[in-house]
Amino acid sequence: MVEKKGVTRRQFLKYAGATAALLGLSESLIPEIARALEELSSGKPPVLWIQGQNCTGCSISFLNTNYPMAAEIVLDKLSVRYHPTVMAAAGDKAFGVLEETAKELAGKYVLVVEGPVPTAEGGEYCTFGLEKETASFHGYQRRKDKPMTAWMEELVPGAAAVVALGNCASFGGIPAANASVTGTKPVQEIVKEIAKDKPVINIGGCPAHPDWFIGTVLDYLINKRVPELDRHNRPKMFFGKLIHENCERRAAFDAGLFLEDWNDDNPDMKLCLFKLGCKGPVTYADCPTRRWNSGVNWCVGANAPCHGCAEPSFYKDLSPLYEPLPEVHFAGLTPMVDTLGWIGAAATAAGIGAHYLYKQLGKKEPEGGES
Amino acid sequence: MAQLISIDPVTRIEGHLRIDVEVENGVVKDAWSSGTMFRGIEMLLKGKHPFDAQQVTERICGVCPLVHGTAASYNLDDALGVELPDNARLIRNLCLGANFIQSHILHFYHLAALDYVDVTAVAKYSGNDPALAALRDKVAALAKAGDVYPFLPRYESDDYVSDPELATVLVSHYVQALEMRKKAQEMLTIFYGRMPSFVGTVPGGVTVHPTVSNIAAFRARLTELRAWIDNVYVQDILTVAGVSAYAPFLTAGDSGGNYLAYGGFDQDSRGEEKFLPRGYITGNNVSSVGTFDENKLTESVRYSWYKDECEWLHPKEGKTEPDVHKEGAYSFLKAPRYDGKPMEVGPMARMLVLAGLELSGKRKEKKLLPLVEKLGLGSAVDACVKAGKFGILPRHAMRALECKLLADEMDKWLDELKPGEKIWDKRSIPSESYGRGLVEGPRGALGHWIHIKNKVIENYQCIVPTTWNAAPRDKDGNRGPIETALIGLPVPDPENPINVVRCVRSFDPCLACAIHVIHPEHNGVREFRVV
Numbered sequence: 071m072v073e074k075k076g077v078t079r080r081q082f083l084k085y086a087g088a089t090a091a092l093l094g095l096s097e098s099l100i101p102e103i104a105r106a107l108e109e110l111s112s113g114k115p116p117v118l119w120i121q122g123q124n125c126t127g128c129s130i131s132f133l134n135t136n137y138p139m140a141a142e143i144v145l146d147k148l149s150v151r152y153h154p155t156v157m158a159a160a161g162d163k164a165f166g167v168l169e170e171t172a173k174e175l176a177g178k179y180v181l182v183v184e185g186p187v188p189t190a191e192g193g194e195y196c197t198f199g200l201e202k203e204t205a206s207f208h209g210y211q212r213r214k215d216k217p218m219t220a221w222m223e224e225l226v227p228g229a230a231a232v233v234a235l236g237n238c239a240s241f242g243g244i245p246a247a248n249a250s251v252t253g254t255k256p257v258q259e260i261v262k263e264i265a266k267d268k269p270v271i272n273i274g275g276c277p278a279h280p281d282w283f284i285g286t287v288l289d290y291l292i293n294k295r296v297p298e299l300d301r302h303n304r305p306k307m308f309f310g311k312l313i314h315e316n317c318e319r320r321a322a323f324d325a326g327l328f329l330e331d332w333n334d335d336n337p338d339m340k341l342c343l344f345k346l347g348c349k350g351p352v353t354y355a356d357c358p359t360r361r362w363n364s365g366v367n368w369c370v371g372a373n374a375p376c377h378g379c380a381e382p383s384f385y386k387d388l389s390p391l392y393e394p395l396p397e398v399h400f401a402g403l404t405p406m407v408d409t410l411g412w413i414g415a416a417a418t419a420a421g422i423g424a425h426y427l428y429k430q431l432g433k434k435e436p437e438g439g440e441s
Numbered sequence: 442m443a444q445l446i447s448i449d450p451v452t453r454i455e456g457h458l459r460i461d462v463e464v465e466n467g468v469v470k471d472a473w474s475s476g477t478m479f480r481g482i483e484m485l486l487k488g489k490h491p492f493d494a495q496q497v498t499e500r501i502c503g504v505c506p507l508v509h510g511t512a513a514s515y516n517l518d519d520a521l522g523v524e525l526p527d528n529a530r531l532i533r534n535l536c537l538g539a540n541f542i543q544s545h546i547l548h549f550y551h552l553a554a555l556d557y558v559d560v561t562a563v564a565k566y567s568g569n570d571p572a573l574a575a576l577r578d579k580v581a582a583l584a585k586a587g588d589v590y591p592f593l594p595r596y597e598s599d600d601y602v603s604d605p606e607l608a609t610v611l612v613s614h615y616v617q618a619l620e621m622r623k624k625a626q627e628m629l630t631i632f633y634g635r636m637p638s639f640v641g642t643v644p645g646g647v648t649v650h651p652t653v654s655n656i657a658a659f660r661a662r663l664t665e666l667r668a669w670i671d672n673v674y675v676q677d678i679l680t681v682a683g684v685s686a687y688a689p690f691l692t693a694g695d696s697g698g699n700y701l702a703y704g705g706f707d708q709d710s711r712g713e714e715k716f717l718p719r720g721y722i723t724g725n726n727v728s729s730v731g732t733f734d735e736n737k738l739t740e741s742v743r744y745s746w747y748k749d750e751c752e753w754l755h756p757k758e759g760k761t762e763p764d765v766h767k768e769g770a771y772s773f774l775k776a777p778r779y780d781g782k783p784m785e786v787g788p789m790a791r792m793l794v795l796a797g798l799e800l801s802g803k804r805k806e807k808k809l810l811p812l813v814e815k816l817g818l819g820s821a822v823d824a825c826v827k828a829g830k831f832g833i834l835p836r837h838a839m840r841a842l843e844c845k846l847l848a849d850e851m852d853k854w855l856d857e858l859k860p861g862e863k864i865w866d867k868r869s870i871p872s873e874s875y876g877r878g879l880v881e882g883p884r885g886a887l888g889h890w891i892h893i894k895n896k897v898i899e900n901y902q903c904i905v906p907t908t909w910n911a912a913p914r915d916k917d918g919n920r921g922p923i924e925t926a927l928i929g930l931p932v933p934d935p936e937n938p939i940n941v942v943r944c945v946r947s948f949d950p951c952l953a954c955a956i957h958v959i960h961p962e963h964n965g966v967r968e969f970r971v972v
Contacts, residue, residue, distance in 0.1 A: 114588065123480045125953045126455045127503020127637040133547075134623050134636065141616050144591065145579065151590045154452045158555045158595035160942050161448035167594065188479075194765045196478040198450040198457050207771075208471075210445040212461065215477055244500055245480040251763065252481060277503060277637050332643070332865035335650050362635035366627045372634030372641045373648040377496055379638060385497060390490035392643070 088137045089288055114149040115291055116179040118171055118225060121154055122196050122218050123245040123254060124185025127277040128236035129155045135280035136364035143284060151179075154198070165199030165216075168225065176228030180287065183222075183257045184235045186242050190253030193217025219260070226264045231296060233271050234258060235283060240272035240302070241382040258303060269296045272303040274355070276379035281360060282308045300354070302382055308360075313350035313376055316358040319343065332373065343370055347392040349378030443470065446938050449477070451945055453552040455504045456952025458911065460923075462941055464932045469941070472920070472927035474911045476774040476956050479746075479763060486901045491517055491870055491893050492644055494901060498889065501903070502954045503637045504547075507540035507629070508882025509903070509954075510642055512889040515712075517644035520876025520891050525710055526863040529646035531854045532632050534706045534716075535659065536641065537880075538851045539629035542666055543622045543636075544883035545788070545844040546674060548949045549837060550618035554611065556943045557681050559601035560592040562608035573609045576616070596939040600686040607680070614673055621669050628662040631655050646865035651858035660855050667848045670841075678841040679816065682834045691821060693930055694944040695830035696922035698725035699782050700790035701909070703733065703888065705881030706850070716850055717843075717881050718804060720794040721779060725829045730797035735879075735888075738904070741776040741915035744769060751775075753916060756904045757890050773956045776912040776921060777904055785922040786885025786909045787948065789831060792839035808846055816842075832926075836947040870896045882906060884951050907955035910948045923948055 086101075121129075133140050144150050150157075152167050159167065171179055188195035197215035204211040226232060234257035237243040246254045258270040271290075273282050286305050289297045297305045314320065322328070322342040329341035342348070353376055361368045369376050378388040385391075442465070449459035457478035463471040486497055495513035499506035511533055518525055564584055566577040583589045602608050626636040632649045633641030641648045649655065681687065704719030720730040742751045746767055751760040756777065764770075776783070784790070796813075798804035813822055818838070825831050871893060878889045885906030892900040912921030920928075923945055930940045 121457070123478060124456075125500060125503040127500070127506065130503045130637050133551075133619065134626055136623075140619050140623075145583065149588050149590050153591055154450055155455070156551065157452050157591035158560075158593065159591075160450065160452045160596065161938075163594045163596065164450055164452050167590075191765045195480075195763075196457065197459075198477065200447060200449055207445070207461070208463070208473075210463075212445055213447055215449065215459065244485065244497070247485045248481040252479065254480075276500060331867060332646060332648050333863050333867075363627045363630040364623070367630045367634050369634045369640045372630070372632065372639075373650075374634055374640035374643075377640070385493075385500075386485075389493050391496050392492040393490065 114147065115230075116149045116151050116171060116175050117153075117182060118151055118168060118179050118229075119153040119182040119184065120168070120218075120221060120225070121198075122183060122185035122187045122239065122257075123252070124236070124238060126155055126184070128184045128239075128275075128283075129153070131277035132280050132283060134363055135284055138284065148287070162200065168199070168221065172225050172228050178230060179228065180231055180233060180290075181225050181229035182233045182235055183239050186238050186245055186254045186256050187218050187222060187260045188245070188252040188254045189219055189260075190251065193219035195252040222260050223264055226261050226268060229268065231269045231271065231290065232257065232261050233273060233283070233286065235273050236278045237274050237276040237379060237382075237384055240274050240304070241384075243276060244385060247386055270303060271296060271299065271305065274302070274304050274309060274380040274382070276384060279308070279355075279357075279360065279362065304354075308356055309354045309380065311354065311356055313353045313355055313358055313370075314348075316356070317350055317370060318358060319370060329373065340373075343373070343375040345394050346375050347377075347390065347394060348375035349381070349388050349391075349395065350376040351395060352383075352388075353378040353381050355380040444935060446932070446935055446941070448938060448941060449475075451942060451950075453555070453942075453946060454950045454952065455502065456950070456955070458945070458950055458952050460927070460941060460945055462927055462932065462938065464935060464938075467931055467933045469927050469930045469932055472924045473771055474774075474913060474921055474923045474945075475772040476911060476952050477772075478952065479773045479956055480953075481761065481763065486898045489898050491520065491891065491896075491898055494889075494891065494898065495642060495644070496638075496640075498901075498903065499638060501905070502951055504951055505540065505544060505882050505884060505954065506637045506639065507537050507633075508880060508887050509889075510639060511537050512878040512880045512882075512887050512903075514642045514644060514878070515880060516876045516878030516889040516891050518876070519878060520874040520893055521644055521868040521871065522874075523645045523866045523868055526646055526866060527710060528651055528858055528862055528864045529642075529866075530707050530710060531858050532647045532649070532651065532864070533642055534854050535851055536629040536633050536639070537882075538706070538847050538854075539625050539663075540636075541847055541883050542670070542844055543625035543629075544949075545840050546618050546622045546625065546670075548840065548883075549674065549678065550615045551622075552949065553837065553943075553946050554615055554681075555592065555595065556939060556946060557602055557684075557687070558611045558615075559603040559608050560612055561589070562601075562603040562605050563612050565605035566609040568606055568609070573613055576609060576613050580612075596937040596942065597934075598937060598939040600684075602681065602684060611677060611681075614677055617669075617673070621666060624662050625666060628659055628666070631659050643865070645868055646863075648864070650864055651860050653860060656855055656858055656860075660852070663848065663851055663855070667845075667852070670845050670848050675816070675841045675845055678838050679818075682821075682838060687834060689931075690833040690943070691824060691835065692828045692830035692832045693940075694833035694836070694926045694947060695725075696785040696910075696948075697783060697920075697925040698829065699723050699779075699784045699922075700793050701733070701779055701784035701786050701886055702791045702794045703879040703881055703886040705791075706847075716847070717791050718794055718798050720798065721784065722790075722793055722797060723782065725831065727793050727797045727826065728800050730794050730801070730803070735877075737780040739778050739781070740904075741778065742770075743776070743916040744913040745772050745775050746770045747775065756888070757902055772913040774908055774912050774921075774952075776915040776919075777909050778915055778919075781917075783912060783915070783919055783922050783925070784909055785948075786906045787836075788840040788843045788883075788885075789836045790885060791881060792843055793831070809842065812842060812846065833944055833947040840949070872896055884949050884954070885909060905951075905954040907948075907951045911950050911952065911955055923950070
């Protein structure tokens with residue numbers, strides 16, 4: 071099978087090895103992964119990727135995948151039947167694929183949802199595709215817009231699993247800030263209303279890292295079960311560790327060396343971003359070790375604070391982004407942190423060293439630096 | 442007999458767009474462009490720390506976050522009275538330029554090319570190139586398995602490029618382009634941390650110092666991209682444009698002859714000279730470029746799902762109160778107008794403004810005109826000028842030429858970076874201030890405006906490129922540029938309206954940006970400082 075596709079055994083094992091690395095698995099599992107991937111290639115799982123109140127950032131991030139490459143995923147590993155940014159078809163030829171797949175491959179396809187779902191006004195705040203029903207328009211009977219909510223009702227029941235891709239789909243994100251008008255709901259809430267027990271995997275991040283998405287999908291396909299999830303339904307393998315704990319600048323934090331002026335360039339040690347607002351102490355993601363864009367860099371690596379974009383509390387509850395986290399009482403969880411909804415605050419308290427406490431306690435910068 | 446054809450979703454663009462065309466005797470007689478998704482994050486920034494603006498606004502769009510982050514940075518610089526260090530200006534230029542390259546490559550290959558190239562023809566490749574033969578085997582295997590998603594289904598047409606040799610080369614470039622656009626993203630993360638949602642620009646400057654090593658890392662990627670742009674991207678555009686079946690698209694798809702550019706890529710610390718110049722053109726009169734006056738901007742909501750009190754306001758005073766039941770409305774986009782006229786924005790607008798300034802001698806150092814000559818495009822341009830129309834093909838071609846000019850200029854900006862010198866001008870937040878940032882993004886002219894009061898954001902506004910291009914009709918019934926461009930296009934087969942989507946995609950629409958996103962409700966007229 072492998073040889074028929076013009077891939078050598080050696081290349082295939084290399085691929086399996088990369089997959090193991092992606093998933094953070096032991097190399098001893100490589101033969102097993104190779105076998106599973108081989109099986110996969112013979113029957114590509116169908117994927118329907120729809121977009122709600124999205125910005126397409128998570129699709130673009132997916133295209134930034136380094137290994138495996140995007141073309142390989144789309145052509146060799148998955149059968150991407152519907153993806154609005156990539157597919158050739160438009161109009162009825164495009165949404166016809168959604169209708170057919172829902173009917174013919176019920177129980178088999180993975181539904182990927184990018185962006186949350188607005189529910190107000192009968193779902194009119196996000197529509198794509200056409201209803202059978204018509205309305206009068208410039209002398210014609212024109213087919214009505216089909217709301218995202220109607221598509222969810224049609225596509226969720228037959229999905230093997232639902233992946234909410236990115237912070238907006240997972241937790242409401244930026245569009246949810248206007249939920250009072252648009253009735254925006256995260257994907258998992260909508261799914262719960264339609265099919266209570268349907269598994270939903272939340273891949274956080276604004277945007278989601280391509281590895282987090284591809285790794286989760288490969289893991290799901292190889293092991294044929296939903297990966298272990300945290301309390302926000304995020305895969306633990308990617309969202310299990312605090313950024314602050316693994317940060318390359320942790321030593322600067324412990325030494326009390328903080329960046330306060332971007333013109334400073336300490337030749338001895340890269341300075342800690344805590345005082346410029348770093349949310350690493352309250353953010354669970356593996357960015358420090360995985361890095362972004364083929365490993366070229368990541369936020370802290372660019373001398374900029376982590377904004378906490380993988381947390382359910384992003385953006386609203388983590389603002390102001392360039393101000394230090396407020397007075398965290400390092401001995402334990404404080405009511406203030408609790409009310410702000412900072413996920414992982416308990417871990418913050420444990421994760422932040424005592425050094426900062428002695429050096430900086432109670433000192434809060436005025437807005438935007440000196441005023 | 443006339444009929445209405447509805448296309449929803451228009452795919453291979455950013456966001457949610459519906460197009461309706463009225464077709465009579467195989468020709469488009471009328472058209473309607475509808476944006477069908479609304480987020481309304483207008484209230485999000487109100488009361489927030491001004492420094493947050495760049496991080497929030499870059500999340501308007503995941504395809505073109507760079508231009509929002511850049512506009513927000515200039516907007517805040519203006520409000521804070523920043524004197525931008527040269528290093529910061531150059532790094533902002535370089536990173537925005539990298540995003541232009543990424544976006545333009547993505548647009549031609551991944552968003553547009555499937556309208557012209559027959560992927561199934563690859564299965565018939567009979568040449569000896571091993572890489573192309575491997576591609577053939579892959580496509581043939583997909584076809585045999587009956588699973589050619591996402592390339593099929595599609596609108597069928599008898600004018601696809603179906604020569605196996607040429608189609609296979611173009612499809613192989615489609616795959617290469619995935620890696621090239623990725624490389625352009627990686628290039629800018631050297632200074633900006635990651636993409637999308639980057640972190641390297643802040644009010645007052647940037648966060649990463651230029652060093653010998655990061656300049657070298659940037660240049661290594663840029664050099665590879667420049668070669669690819671010259672040898673592959675520009676050549677592919679010329680090849681596709683040279684297909685005789687597409688000759689009518691030289692002038693078909695003209696948007697009405699009005700073009701607007703705010704200008705972008707500052708060449709000096711005050712931003713007085715810009716690499717892409719500012720100006721506007723009316724009636725396709727390219728040789729006469731007008732001076733842009735910000736006060737002539739207005740927005741109509743007559744056919745938009747917003748309440749009537751939002752009608753015909755300067756965007757800075759604009760209101761965004763949705764009304765999805767409004768009689769006659771058909772889009773979440775507003776209809777921005779300049780001096781009462783619809784305007785096309787984007788690469789074609791910028792290149793025509795640049796050409797006009799080079800022709801009239803106002804731009805001394807000529808870059809575009811010699812390139813047009815060198816590539817042998819003189820007669821095509823003359824034909825457009827003679828017809829008074831610039832259609833689908835020039836829109837693609839000018840995007841590629843802009844990509845080339847910009848990538849070449851970026852190499853010079855790298856030379857100007859000075860390791861060890863300032864990258865940030867630290868300023869405090871004033872208790873009250875106004876700011877503006879007018880820039881160019883891959884899809885066209887972008888403006889951000891801010892009002893700071895009590896050290897927090899009182900009001901934040903954006904007018905975004907696709908709002909111009911994909912706008913609905915205005916209060917006077919004038920169509921938006923895409924609506925106008927569709928009229929007259931041949932649609933011989935109503936089941937396969939391929940020419941309609943070809944035309945729409947040539948504008949590279951981005952709907953997430955276009956639907957007026959950050960627009961705090963407020964009353965009363967605001968005075969904005971015009972620099």
